[in-house]
Amino acid sequence: MRRASSLPMTITPTGQEYIAGQLNSRNLEQAVRGLHEDGLIVVSGVVPHGDLDHLNTKMVQDARALQARGKDMPFNYNVGNIQQDPPPVKSFFSSSIFLNPIASQITTCMLGPKPKWTFCSGNTALPPVEGTEPQRQPVHTDADYAHPTHPFALVVNVPLIRFTPENGSTEVWLGTHTGDLAGLQVQDGAHGERASGRIKKHLLEQRMTVRGPSQPVIEKGSIVIRDLRLWHAGMPNLSRDERVMLAMIHFAPWYRNQMKLELSESTKPIVEGQSQLEVPVQWVSEEMAEERYLNRGFGNSYDFGQIA
Numbered sequence: 125m126r127r128a129s130s131l132p133m134t135i136t137p138t139g140q141e142y143i144a145g146q147l148n149s150r151n152l153e154q155a156v157r158g159l160h161e162d163g164l165i166v167v168s169g170v171v172p173h174g175d176l177d178h179l180n181t182k183m184v185q186d187a188r189a190l191q192a193r194g195k196d197m198p199f200n201y202n203v204g205n206i207q208q209d210p211p212p213v214k215s216f217f218s219s220s221i222f223l224n225p226i227a228s229q230i231t232t233c234m235l236g237p238k239p240k241w242t243f244c245s246g247n248t249a250l251p252p253v254e255g256t257e258p259q260r261q262p263v264h265t266d267a268d269y270a271h272p273t274h275p276f277a278l279v280v281n282v283p284l285i286r287f288t289p290e291n292g293s294t295e296v297w298l299g300t301h302t303g304d305l306a307g308l309q310v311q312d313g314a315h316g317e318r319a320s321g322r323i324k325k326h327l328l329e330q331r332m333t334v335r336g337p338s339q340p341v342i343e344k345g346s347i348v349i350r351d352l353r354l355w356h357a358g359m360p361n362l363s364r365d366e367r368v369m370l371a372m373i374h375f376a377p378w379y380r381n382q383m384k385l386e387l388s389e390s391t392k393p394i395v396e397g398q399s400q401l402e403v404p405v406q407w408v409s410e411e412m413a414e415e416r417y418l419n420r421g422f423g424n425s426y427d428f429g430q431i432a
């Protein structure tokens with residue numbers, strides 16, 4: 125048997141598919157196959173660069189403000205990687221980024237009609253700070269709790285710039301989202317600890333001999349879709365630029381996750397202008413949205429689980 129690649133499958137929609145906001149059946153089949161087999165795919169050329177640049181300028185400023193909080197930074201595993209929410213207001217809420225129709229088409233095919241979007245945040249790999257050693261995250265799964273053994277949640281990641289190994293492209297371990305490799309038995313640390321979901325060392329060594337990790341180059345304008353269970357790790361950013369990656373979670377329609385987004389009323393027409401996703405929202409005024417989005421929870425304070 126041919127050894128499986130450690131690099132993800134990339135789907136490249138045609139101009140027609142892009143304009144229609146929908147993949148044709150062949151590309152959709154590829155996407156679904158990649159998610160079943162590898163637990164992660166890249167869809168390239170689906171987000172206009174202008175929309176990314178506009179949001180990136182704002183989020184880089186915000187990242188610096190969060191970094192200036194020092195030990196109170198909302199970091200995950202180590203201080204080089206902060207959890208950072210995008211501003212939930214109309215001027216930055218492009219539907220190409222937050223409600224991308226091709227991303228929703230794919231998650232719908234995997235999870236069933238009207239996936240539920242209840243988490244909207246981001247991960248920022250910060251450039252090195254003088255006097256500190258750049259650190260990587262431990263290999264982990266974000267599904268650090270008892271969960272179903274079939275697909276139930278997909279993370280839609282939108283990189284705001286081109287990702288490379290130098291600027292901290294996420295390390296991914298393809299094919300680790302199912303079977304014996306998924307579940308609490310492969311993990312160290314329990315939900316509620318700052319470093320939960322870490323994959324046991326001997327399992328990493330074993331997996332390395334079967335299908336090792338990669339840090340793929342992801343072109344700007346791409347969307348990455350990842351099974352929540354997949355093993356991965358945030359990597360050091362050795363460049364001079366903040367590396368911002370949005371993370372939206374789509375849950376299966378039957379999955380009883382209780383979270384809600386908090387969005388400004390100003391985004392309502394955009395959210396209600398689409399019908400692919402169910403979007404439970406706590407609507408707040410523009411002013412309140414502005415005031416609160418950089419002071420939300422991070423890491424373990426979110427509950428990705430479902431009620432009984």
Ligand SMILES: O=C(O)CCC(=O)C(=O)O
Pocket residue numbers: 200205247248249261266292293294295356357358359369
């Ligand atoms: O920033 C990244 O590349 C990944 C971050 C991550 O996996 C996490 O904080 O859980």
Ligand SMILES: [Fe+2]
Pocket residue numbers: 264265266356
């Ligand atoms: Fe993670």
